[in-house]
Amino acid sequence: MPAAEPSPYDVLGITPAATPPEVHAAYERALAAATGAPDREACTTAYLHLRNTGRRLGADILEYAAPDPSTTAREAFAGVAEQRFLPRDAPPPPITTLVVLRRSTTAEDHREPPPTDTTFATPARFTATADVLPPVDIPR
Numbered sequence: 614m615p616a617a618e619p620s621p622y623d624v625l626g627i628t629p630a631a632t633p634p635e636v637h638a639a640y641e642r643a644l645a646a647a648t649g650a651p652d653r654e655a656c657t658t659a660y661l662h663l664r665n666t667g668r669r670l671g672a673d674i675l676e677y678a679a680p681d682p683s684t685t686a687r688e689a690f691a692g693v694a695e696q697r698f699l700p701r702d703a704p705p706p707p708i709t710t711l712v713v714l715r716r717s718t719t720a721e722d723h724r725e726p727p728p729t730d731t732t733f734a735t736p737a738r739f740t741a742t743a744d745v746l747p748p749v750d751i752p753r
Contacts, residue, residue, distance in 0.1 A: 622659075624659035
């Protein structure tokens with residue numbers, strides 16, 4: 614993967630809040646400090662981007678844009694393929710147990726009567742009761 618191109622602000626050593634005279638002064642300093650043709654070319658390109666208001670806005674948008682999600686996900690899960698989720702000795706769970714769990718959940722959903730009026734009613738098995746709360750010590 615190619616390295617990311619440096620920001621025009623980084624090339625000239627300024628912040629996004631720099632005024633046009635500050636951009637020009639930073640360009641002069643960076644050009645004087647440049648040692649080779651590639652450095653001078655990078656300084657000139659950065660200055661041309663930041664001098665033009667439309668290009669500067671584009672540089673600001675790209676600077677703070679979210680990274681590409683496919684690249685980010687690929688980097689985040691890079692080592693997952695090498696890891697095993699189950700030990701080698703453990704057999705995989707039978708698919709019938711998963712299907713039975715799903716059938717029982719579905720059957721339980723269909724046993725509850727649908728709401729009769731137009732307002733939404735929470736099924737009885739999902740209503741909150743005090744027995745689901747953890748015990749709380751009340752200071753005296």
